[in-house]
Amino acid sequence: MSSTSTLQSTNEQRRRLHHEADVVVVGAGVFGCAIAFSLAKQGRSVLLLERSMEEPNRIVGELLQPGGVDALEKLGMADCLEGIDAIKVNGYQVIYYGNSVNIPYPANEKSEAPEGRSFHHGRFISRLRKACAKQANITIVETEATDTITSTFSPQVLGVESRTANPSTGRKEKDYYFGKLTIIADGYASKFRKQYIDKAPIVKSKFYALELIDCPLPVPYHGTVILGDAAPVLLYQIGTHETRALIDVSENTPTAAAAAGGVRAHLRNVILPSLPPAIQPCFEAALADGKIPKSMPNSWLPPSTQIEKGVVVLGDAMNMRHPLTGGGMTVAFNDVVVLSTLLAPERIPDLGDTDKIQAAMKVFHWKRKGLSSIINILAMALYSLFAANDRQLKSLQKGCFAYFQRGGNCVDGPSGLLAGIIRQPLVLFYHFFSVALLSIWIVMQDVIGSFFGLWKLPLAIEESILVFYKACIVIFPFIFSEIRT
Structure with a gap:
């Protein structure tokens, strides 16, 4: 021996x-x-x-x-x-009030696209x-x-x-x-x-989960994020026939209260109609068991x-x-x-x-x-935007989607950060405030409307300042929490 x-x-x-x-x-x-x-x-x-x-x-x-x-x-x-039975993941598809944009993982210097994996x-x-x-x-x-x-x-x-x-x-x-x-x-x-x-975890919402069978996703091998009036819904395949649906339900959501029928009523009455038509039958079938879906706290x-x-x-x-x-x-x-x-x-x-x-x-x-601070900040900041519950956050959410629609580095940068490929915190800072500035530009256009709406300029400036301030209070607490430790 x-x-x-x-x-x-x-x-x-x-x-x-x-x-x-x-x-x-x-x-x-x-x-x-x-x-x-x-x-x-x-x-x-x-x-x-x-x-x-x-x-x-x-x-x-x-x-x-x-x-x-x-x-x-x-x-x-x-x-x-x-x-x-792990499934390859090539990126994300974001659906914003019915409009969609593809966010693939960025190719490396050899023009090879990296892959993630999803599974049970x-x-x-x-x-x-x-x-x-x-x-x-x-x-x-x-x-x-x-x-x-x-x-x-x-x-x-x-x-x-x-x-x-x-x-x-x-x-x-x-x-x-x-x-x-x-x-x-x-x-x-x-x-x-x-x-x-x-420190103690901070929990402001839960993910409720359904398992959808043979669900046709908008883009195969991509996670799907659905944004609308409700909190975000995340879909991704976890097996040959199974797709996970995660539905974010924040604390004190009126439509999920016991008096309104609870979480199942919220999923059926609010979430189901907001989903793409091709997904709705699978989602409804997953609700047919009559059980309250499993849940996990979303912790910070x-x-x-x-x-x-x-x-x-x-x-x-x-x-x-x-x-x-x-x-x-x-x-x-x-x-x-x-x-x-x-x-x-x-x-x-x-x-x-x-x-x-x-x-x-x-x-x-x-x-x-170099990696953890990016993923921590990105996760919390994106959630704040995707679960927007006030006017300024809604403006930032709209600006974020418009930023993705521009393609090129506006997609490759955020996607590389999300994938754990880009490990430079300043890149996250750059893209976040690029989204904020684009959101302000959209606000200016929406408020003023045209040349004849210049009289609304003071209102547009005021709203733009509020949007920029909201962007700051979204991201800087998470940045400071990384610096303090």
Whole structure:
């Protein structure tokens, strides 16, 4: 037996018998599986803890942008997209009050168009977990982590306490897992977040989900965004026959109130008539089961730089944005690429070196921003425009659609940002305020109308100032939230 095999066998015994490893990862989801796999490939001993190994049944985390596909390839996990009936994604189609514009992903220098993938979330997670299970340096344990374990002499985290089902009795009993570094990646509903992060998610709406069967999308292999008087609707194919419909319903929507018949009445009476005629029969059929559709909160959680010893909170537990742009998994996989490089053995031989870990995390939280800040800001800003609920936001929404209609760089730039291909925050700033200026020009034309309407110029100027001000208050809070951390 080689020395490597001997070490792997010894470490496996330590994980199984003594519950000790270099790294304890809490949560075998997108981020947890990816970081466990990446660190294990570097030779680290990893304990991957997951509350339930059953295939998850979630309604988001179903679209991976081209930048995420590229990151998955860098991690050596690209084959996880195979065998799950994943559908290629070539861009977006935006329908604005019946008018449509195509927003393909921009071609690279070789004139090759990048592709994203969409799929059933649970199938993808199962493939990620299988990839981890094949790694000799990973031991997966089905257990419910309940708390962190700290040193008696210092606040350093040594691992986690959990509850594991006793195979004989079925009862859950206390268990303990120890690691030099503990990575918390327990998702959007993290039970550990409050302990280590002083920010809480902000939720102003939910996505309600339907699964449409054999639905004819306006443009195949494109996500479809439908804009109108109601909040945005997002459609994308997740299998050969299945298409996901996500309907944004904001808090206190009158037509979704219990007195008005609830969410189902809102979907039938408000959303259904706003959809393209070819989609309506499939949408109505999906409503025929009489059930309230599954939902997920649309959360905003700015990123945080962490200074705790022995533990880091990452993935959706640390940073979330509105899922309208489908950027969450792209951020997660790129975060793993960055973090695994910073934690590589040649940089940090011993993961118990808390000073080096803390220094690496500070670098990580700024280095990741080349991509994460763009996707965070873009997701929240676009949602503000697409879910416009006042006159100035409606003007910006109209200007955004007109900007896309111009084609060329007006499409390639925003599409490249959305795809995780362009990683220059100033490009986002440029395109956002180009949209704002075009919106102002449209407002001026709409208010004045013609030469004979020049007497309305003061009103046009006033409205233009309000539109520009609204653009500023839409984007700058999200920019500041990235700079502060």
